Amino acid sequence: MDEQLFAFFLVVVIGIAAGLFFDLYRVLAQLFRFKKWAFMVGDILFWLILTPLVFLVLLWGNLGEVRLYVIMGLVLGAAVYMKYMSKFLCPWLGGLLNFLSRAVQMGLRCFAVLAAFAAMPFKIVFILVAKPLGLIRRVFRKAGGFAARKSKPWLAKVKRLIKPKRPTE
Secondary structure (H helix, E strand, C coil), X not given: CHHHHHHHXXXXXXXXXXXXXXHHHHHHHHHCCCXXXXXXXXXXXXXXXXXXXXXXXXXXXXXXXXXXXXXXXXXXXXXXXXHHHHHHHHHHHHHHHHHHHHHHHHHHHHHHHHHHHHHHHHHHHHHHHHHHHHHHHHHHHHHHHHHHHHHHHHHHHHHHHHCCCCCCC
């Protein structure tokens, strides 16, 4: 009898935890503004995650036996959570997740600023080295194009002089 009472208490706690996880899912859905298809995928994922967790706890608590008191305990735990705890914890979860979201955004902005400062010496070296090299490259290209245009006629003459003529048969 004590084992069954412990199992019933455990199942009620599992029902309360399931309600808490459901509220967490609802708050996440509001925070990320889920669309209809995301709700469907989220519902499937919620139950695919929650069902094995409940089963594992049932395996630990009462060797996985699913009896009427187990189902009643799950429903009672979820109902107690939804009736008495959800209205207090749901806004708190929303505030916590909102705070965490803003903290992550602020952390990412700080990281971006630090990365910009860390990259500053490399940018300075790039400006000091690459810009003059690019200018030198443009000068040589223009000079090379000029040299190629001016040397084209006399290179053709030299080519004709060097190229042997074919003997005619």
